[in-house]
Amino acid sequence: MNKVVANAEEAIKDIQSGATLMLGGFGLCGIPENCINALVKKGVDSLTCISNNAGVDDFGIGLLLQQKQVKKMVASYVGENAEFERQLLSGELEVELIPQGTLATRCMAAGYGMPAVYLLAGVGTEVAEGKETRNFNGKDYLLEYAFDSDFAIVKAWKGDTQGNLVFKETARNFNPMMAMAGKITIAEVEELVPAGELDPNQVHTPGIYVHRIFQGTNYEKRIEQRTTRKRS
Amino acid sequence: MALNKEQIAHRIARELQDGFYVNLGIGIPTLVANYIPQGVKVVLQSENGLLGMGPFPFEGEENPDLINAGKQTITTVPGSVFFDSAMSFGMIRAGKVDLTVLGAMEVADNGDIANWKIPGKMVKGMGGAMDLVAAAKNIIVAMQHTNPKGESKLLPKCSLPLTGVKCVRKIVSDLGVFDITPDGFRCIEYAPGVTIDEIKAKTAGRLTIADDVKEMVFNA
Numbered sequence: 015m016n017k018v019v020a021n022a023e024e025a026i027k028d029i030q031s032g033a034t035l036m037l038g039g040f041g042l043c044g045i046p047e048n049c050i051n052a053l054v055k056k057g058v059d060s061l062t063c064i065s066n067n068a069g070v071d072d073f074g075i076g077l078l079l080q081q082k083q084v085k086k087m088v089a090s091y092v093g094e095n096a097e098f099e100r101q102l103l104s105g106e107l108e109v110e111l112i113p114q115g116t117l118a119t120r121c122m123a124a125g126y127g128m129p130a131v132y133l134l135a136g137v138g139t140e141v142a143e144g145k146e147t148r149n150f151n152g153k154d155y156l157l158e159y160a161f162d163s164d165f166a167i168v169k170a171w172k173g174d175t176q177g178n179l180v181f182k183e184t185a186r187n188f189n190p191m192m193a194m195a196g197k198i199t200i201a202e203v204e205e206l207v208p209a210g211e212l213d214p215n216q217v218h219t220p221g222i223y224v225h226r227i228f229q230g231t232n233y234e235k236r237i238e239q240r241t242t243r244k245r246s
Numbered sequence: 247m248a249l250n251k252e253q254i255a256h257r258i259a260r261e262l263q264d265g266f267y268v269n270l271g272i273g274i275p276t277l278v279a280n281y282i283p284q285g286v287k288v289v290l291q292s293e294n295g296l297l298g299m300g301p302f303p304f305e306g307e308e309n310p311d312l313i314n315a316g317k318q319t320i321t322t323v324p325g326s327v328f329f330d331s332a333m334s335f336g337m338i339r340a341g342k343v344d345l346t347v348l349g350a351m352e353v354a355d356n357g358d359i360a361n362w363k364i365p366g367k368m369v370k371g372m373g374g375a376m377d378l379v380a381a382a383k384n385i386i387v388a389m390q391h392t393n394p395k396g397e398s399k400l401l402p403k404c405s406l407p408l409t410g411v412k413c414v415r416k417i418v419s420d421l422g423v424f425d426i427t428p429d430g431f432r433c434i435e436y437a438p439g440v441t442i443d444e445i446k447a448k449t450a451g452r453l454t455i456a457d458d459v460k461e462m463v464f465n466a
Contacts, residue, residue: 040294040331041317043310066331093370094317102369109369114293115335115377122332134339135377138358138411171311183328185311187294190330218330235310241318242305 017177017227018206022052025200025226029165031058032085036121036161036192037065037075038168041094041238044185045074046169048202048230054081064088064161066117066188068098073236082106090114094238113141116158118191123160125194125223130159166196169230170219173203174212177221186218194223202230247439248420249462254388256281257435257462258347258418261386262288269293269338269378271348272316274388278347289325291343293374295334298326315374335374339381346382348375350389350414352404355430355451357414359387360406372409379410391419391448398450400424400431421445423462429454435462 019025026049029035039045050069053061054077061084068089069076078084079097086108092098101107112120113135123131132155136142146157168189171182179201181189193199201219206229249257255277262268262278266288270278279301282288290299292314299314300321308319337343352360359379362372379385392398400417417424422445423435430452433445438461446453 041313043313043317089371091371091373099369111371113372113376114331114374115339118331118335134380137380139376139408141376183309183311184292184294184296184313186328186330188331191332237308237310237319238313238317239319240308241302241320242308243302245304
C-alpha cells in the first residue's frame with residue numbers, strides 16, 4: 015500500500031472535466047492551495063465544486079472561477095467574490111446555496127455510510143422547496159441526502175504515510191468530514207511524516223479515508239480579514 | 247436619541263448570563279463581546295469550529311489558521327477547543343448553545359427572520375444562519391429599526407426570503423428593546439430620548455407597549 019504521491023499534479027492527474035469535487039476549508043482557512051493551483055494548471059472544466067465558500071477573486075476556488083472551470087458551485091456563503099456574483103447573476107454559473115450545518119452534515123453522512131439525514135435548518139424557507147419532510151416530536155424536518163462526490167481534496171497540518179491526518183486550529187473546519195466523504199480522497203499536508211511518528215491518540219482523520227497524500231509547498235495562507243488590537 | 251451600534255451591543259450584553267455558551271454573528275453582534283458584564287463568564291462559540299474565542303490578536307501575532315466565522319483573525323482563551331464543522335453544527339442543533347445573537351434585514355411580528363438574500367440584488371448565501379435560527383434556544387436580533395429610506399424593518403410579514411420561521415425571541419434595535427409575543431412586538435424599553443410615538447410610527451408590525459416600559463440606562 016503506497017498512498018504517498020510526489021506532488022499536487024500527480025495527486026489530481028486522473029481528475030477529468032465534469033468531475034464532482036469536494037474542497038475543504040472555511041473562507042481561505044485550511045484550503046488545499048496546492049491542488050487548486052494544479053487544477054487551474056491542468057485546465058479541467060465543467061467541474062461541480064462542493065465547498066463552504068468560493069474563495070476570493072484571485073485566491074482559492076476563485077482561481078478556478080476566473081478560468082471558467084466551474085459549472086456548478088455548492089456552497090453556504092459566497093459573499094467575498096465579485097467574479098462569482100457576476101457569473102451567477104449572468105447565468106453562466108449554476109449555484110446551490112445550502113445552510114452551512116446542512117453542508118457539513120451531508121458530508122458527514124457520506125463518510126458514515128448514511129444515505130440521508132433529517133435536519134431542521136431551512137424548514138419554512140426556500141431551502142425546503144421540493145424536499146421531503148417528516149414530523150418528529152411535533153417538529154418538521156427536511157430529508158437531506160448524503161453528498162456523492164468523485165473526489166475530496168483536503169488540507170491538513172500533518173499527515174503520515176498511512177494517510178492519518180492532524181489538523182491545526184480552525185483550519186480543521188470541513189476538512190475531516192470531506193476527507194471521509196470522497197470516493198477518492200486526496201490530502202495535502204504541510205508536513206508528511208513516516209508512519210509511527212504521529213501519536214495515534216491525537217489523529218483526527220484515520221488513514222482509511224485517505225487514498226493519496228503529499229507534502230505541499232509554498233503555502234501562502236492568505237488572511238481574508240486581518241483584525242488586530244492595539245497593545246495597551 | 248437612537249442608539250448607536252456600540253450601544254445596541256452594550257444593551258444586548260445585559261442578556262448574557264454566567265455560564266452561557268454564546269454564538270455571536272457578524273457585525274453588531276460581534277461587538278457584544280466588548281460589553282460582557284463584570285462577574286459574568288460566557289464561552290463564545292464560533293461555528294467554523296471553536297469554543298473559547300478570545301479577542302483579536304496583537305498586531306504581528308495574526309495566525310491565518312485561527313479565524314472566526316466572520317473570517318477575522320482571532321485568539322483563544324484558556325480552556326478553548328477546536329472541532330470540525332459537523333460537530334460545531336451538531337452542538338448547535340442539539341441545543342447546547344444557550345444564546346445566538348445575529349443581525350437581520352427584516353423581522354416579522356411572529357418571530358420570522360430574513361437576513362440572507364435580496365432577490366436579484368444580493369446573493370451571498372445563508373452561511374450558518376439558517377442552522378442557528380432553526381436550533382438555538384434563544385435568539386436575539388441586533389438591527390436598525392428602519393432601512394435607509396426610513397421604512398420599518400419590523401414588519402407584519404417579511405417581504406424577503408426567510409432565514410427561519412417563528413424563531414426570534416427578542417430584538418434590540420436603535421430605538422428600543424422588543425420581545426416577540428403572541429400579540430406581536432412588545433416594547434419593554436426605549437432608547438434615551440426616543441418617544442413611544444416615534445416607535446409606534448416606525449413599527450409596521452403589530453406592536454404593544456409593556457405596562458412597565460422604561461427608558462434604557464447606560465452607566466458606562
